[in-house]
Amino acid sequence: SEVKKIAVIAGDGIGPEVVAEAEKVLKRTEELFGYKFELEHGLFGGIAIDERGTPLPQDTLEMCRKADAVLLGAVGGPKWDNNSKELRPETGLLGIRKALGLFSNIRPAVVFDCLKDASTLKPEVLEGTDLIVVRELTGGIYFGEKFRRQGAHGEEAVDTCVYNVTEIERIVRQAFEVAQKRSKRLASVDKANVLETSRLWRETVNRIAPEYADVEVEHVLVDNCAMQLLRRPSSFDVIVTENMFGDILSDEAAMLTGSIGMLSSASLGEGSFGLYEPVHGSAPDIAGQGISNPIATILSVALMFRLTFGYEEAAAAIEKAVKNVLDAGHRTGDIAVDKSKAIGTTAMGDLIVAAI
Amino acid sequence: SEVKKIAVIAGDGIGPEVVAEAEKVLKRTEELFGYKFELEHGLFGGIAIDERGTPLPQDTLEMCRKADAVLLGAVGGPKWDNNSKELRPETGLLGIRKALGLFSNIRPAVVFDCLKDASTLKPEVLEGTDLIVVRELTGGIYFGEKFRRQGAHGEEAVDTCVYNVTEIERIVRQAFEVAQKRSKRLASVDKANVLETSRLWRETVNRIAPEYADVEVEHVLVDNCAMQLLRRPSSFDVIVTENMFGDILSDEAAMLTGSIGMLSSASLGEGSFGLYEPVHGSAPDIAGQGISNPIATILSVALMFRLTFGYEEAAAAIEKAVKNVLDAGHRTGDIAVDKSKAIGTTAMGDLIVAAI
Ligand SMILES: CC(C)[C@H](C(=O)O)[C@@H](O)C(=O)O
Ligand SMILES: CC(C)[C@H](C(=O)O)[C@@H](O)C(=O)O
Numbered sequence: 001s002e003v004k005k006i007a008v009i010a011g012d013g014i015g016p017e018v019v020a021e022a023e024k025v026l027k028r029t030e031e032l033f034g035y036k037f038e039l040e041h042g043l044f045g046g047i048a049i050d051e052r053g054t055p056l057p058q059d060t061l062e063m064c065r066k067a068d069a070v071l072l073g074a075v076g077g078p079k080w081d082n083n084s085k086e087l088r089p090e091t092g093l094l095g096i097r098k099a100l101g102l103f104s105n106i107r108p109a110v111v112f113d114c115l116k117d118a119s120t121l122k123p124e125v126l127e128g129t130d131l132i133v134v135r136e137l138t139g140g141i142y143f144g145e146k147f148r149r150q151g152a153h154g155e156e157a158v159d160t161c162v163y164n165v166t167e168i169e170r171i172v173r174q175a176f177e178v179a180q181k182r183s184k185r186l187a188s189v190d191k192a193n194v195l196e197t198s199r200l201w202r203e204t205v206n207r208i209a210p211e212y213a214d215v216e217v218e219h220v221l222v223d224n225c226a227m228q229l230l231r232r233p234s235s236f237d238v239i240v241t242e243n244m245f246g247d248i249l250s251d252e253a254a255m256l257t258g259s260i261g262m263l264s265s266a267s268l269g270e271g272s273f274g275l276y277e278p279v280h281g282s283a284p285d286i287a288g289q290g291i292s293n294p295i296a297t298i299l300s301v302a303l304m305f306r307l308t309f310g311y312e313e314a315a316a317a318i319e320k321a322v323k324n325v326l327d328a329g330h331r332t333g334d335i336a337v338d339k340s341k342a343i344g345t346t347a348m349g350d351l352i353v354a355a356i
Numbered sequence: 357s358e359v360k361k362i363a364v365i366a367g368d369g370i371g372p373e374v375v376a377e378a379e380k381v382l383k384r385t386e387e388l389f390g391y392k393f394e395l396e397h398g399l400f401g402g403i404a405i406d407e408r409g410t411p412l413p414q415d416t417l418e419m420c421r422k423a424d425a426v427l428l429g430a431v432g433g434p435k436w437d438n439n440s441k442e443l444r445p446e447t448g449l450l451g452i453r454k455a456l457g458l459f460s461n462i463r464p465a466v467v468f469d470c471l472k473d474a475s476t477l478k479p480e481v482l483e484g485t486d487l488i489v490v491r492e493l494t495g496g497i498y499f500g501e502k503f504r505r506q507g508a509h510g511e512e513a514v515d516t517c518v519y520n521v522t523e524i525e526r527i528v529r530q531a532f533e534v535a536q537k538r539s540k541r542l543a544s545v546d547k548a549n550v551l552e553t554s555r556l557w558r559e560t561v562n563r564i565a566p567e568y569a570d571v572e573v574e575h576v577l578v579d580n581c582a583m584q585l586l587r588r589p590s591s592f593d594v595i596v597t598e599n600m601f602g603d604i605l606s607d608e609a610a611m612l613t614g615s616i617g618m619l620s621s622a623s624l625g626e627g628s629f630g631l632y633e634p635v636h637g638s639a640p641d642i643a644g645q646g647i648s649n650p651i652a653t654i655l656s657v658a659l660m661f662r663l664t665f666g667y668e669e670a671a672a673a674i675e676k677a678v679k680n681v682l683d684a685g686h687r688t689g690d691i692a693v694d695k696s697k698a699i700g701t702t703a704m705g706d707l708i709v710a711a712i
Binding site for chain 1: 444446450476477478481497498500502503504507508509510511512513514515516517518519520521522523547549550551552553555556557578579580582583586587600601603604605606607608610611612616
């Protein structure tokens with residue numbers, strides 16, 4: 001079969017450990033399914049700041065541009081937290097999203113059976129929770145003009161939130177399409193009672209909704225959504241929202257499942273290209289100890305197979321393997337009830353590879 | 357004793373019902389404690405749109421300006437949801453906050469004993485949760501320039517988020533002072549890894565923190581805070597944040613207590629003047645049936661006594677009365693386990709009045 005180029009960016013903290021296990025999975029699927037992957041590795045985030053003086057070196061970006069998909073571990077850590085803006089890992093993250101045109105961040109929030117009790121929500125409330133947050137990723141207040149100035153009341157800071165109708169339309173259409181493949185319910189989240197960008201957002205949703213007549217649309221104000229996610233999480237199917245609200249709500253949604261250490265995400269643009277990464281961060285506190293959980297990263301590979309390569313069979317095989325290993329009782333420390341029986345990162349990776 | 361002028365704005369939906377009960381409480385405290393209140397009533401919100409063509413009539417604003425405190429029921433409802441901006445209840449709410457200089461919104465999120473099980477969170481996670489969100493209320497993206505324009509990609513909407521150092525300092529100082537009277541822990545929430553306003557916010561917190569050396573300060577990113585509120589709600593004491601983040605997080609915090617129908621809030625400016633209102637909204641679905649819960653509004657009176665008038669004894673007496681009535685098993689429908697035994701709005705009000 002055709003060679004697929006995958007750009008691998010391990011990043012910081014536990015990033016390299018979990019990505020190493022995901023690479024084993026890639027290799028195993030080559031053997032089993034006859035795929036051919038060409039992996040290239042690049043520096044990104046804190047480690048790139050240290051070694052190259054910038055969080056997003058030009059050659060890393062070029063490597064991603066030439067690839068069919070990107071696998072990202074995690075970036076950031078306290079070491080770089082007090083750096084100036086240009087020398088922060090987050091700046092690299094925002095830069096790569098914009099440069100690669102990844103306008104859509106898709107984050108499934110599901111409850112894993114083995115982690116049913118890990119949530120702080122009551123099991124009966126959580127029952128059946130399986131939602132996807134579709135977050136706009138290259139617009140809004142993240143990318144608008146930002147500056148300082150002197151005003152009548154001292155120093156002033158300004159952030160600008162801008163959305164044009166084309167940006168809104170493409171993310172909303174994508175969310176409608178995701179909803180059509182699921183329960184056909186879309187919650188569009190905005191703050192239309194206060195923000196002009198939200199009013200344009202809502203108008204746009206209402207304008208294109210008739211084209212997706214099979215999808216039931218609900219408009220939810222962002223403050224209300226933060227509440228409803230707690231009150232009735234299982235009633236949501238697909239949630240679409242702008243960049244800043246999506247940042248907050250997708251983290252809230254991920255946390256309430258109790259499964260945050262197992263959740264993967266995709267950042268997509270036009271076409272099939274995508275960047276895949278675990279939802280959890282770089283976890284600097286446990287980095288280098290070989291105890292991190294590689295499952296979210298391995299499941300990010302499954303998501304890459306499904307959404308970018310169309311390798312549905314292998315995607316399902318990886319997900320099945322993860323399920324089997326968990327069902328057999330194997331756990332890394334973060335998800336183990338009996339921590340003394342927890343296994344390490346590579347042991348977990350090996351078990352999953354063997355189970356595919 | 358001195359006459360206190362209270363501007364009463366019943367508003368829409370269940371607003372008039374719950375405010376009527378709070379007025380009975382005011383009257384009862386006049387008899388018991390010798391206070392003198394002069395109540396004036398004004399139109400505000402949807403009803404003002406209907407009767408006067410504007411959500412915030414000038415005479416209502418004047419009445420508030422001349423008062424020592426404002427008691428507000430709730431505003432809004434589906435009837436006005438599709439109106440143009442100038443004819444929406446929310447516009448009145450933003451207008452009154454700005455006009456009265458109410459830059460600080462204080463929302464306690466506590467768990468009421470009788471509602472311990474009403475939360476969707478596990479009781480052991482919720483145990484001990486007692487936090488206050490201090491939200492900046494007259495700045496940020498709510499009040500910055502907003503407009504539409506034609507851009508290269510079609511129609512564009514713009515919202516501007518502006519904060520000056522004076523605005524940040526006054527709300528942060530107030531939060532420090534609140535924290536000093538409590539557990540001396542302050543979580544300042546921002547998005548300093550992305551927003552310029554957040555960077556100015558964080559610099560300002562760090563600059564004045566040494567003046568409140570007894571308070572332990574933690575900086576939390578807004579997305580992380582949305583998660584931590586779920587994971588460890590009881591670890592928070594005072595949370596201070598900007599307007600938009602505060603809107604989202606205070607609703608999340610209120611909902612996770614399970615006690616949202618019982619929570620009161622204060623909006624304060626410089627000096628002792630304040631506007632007091634229940635956290636719950638106008639609940640148009642149950643308006644006019646006499647079944648709404650007046651407790652949050654009655655507790656808003658207690659908050660007014662404490663924060664604006666310094667009537668600590670009466671404030672405590674009201675809170676005690678509410679507790680006694682609940683301990684005796686009386687419940688309105690929203691908080692009743694056995695709905696068939698629920699009592700109505702006026703019955704609840706009467707019981708509390710009698711218990712003071
Ligand atoms: C690190 C930060 C800039 C980033 C964001 O806010 O987008 C992160 O929180 C995320 O959600 O990927
Ligand atoms: C109605 C709306 C404008 C308002 C706000 O966003 O401030 C409300 O949500 C609140 O929190 O008081």
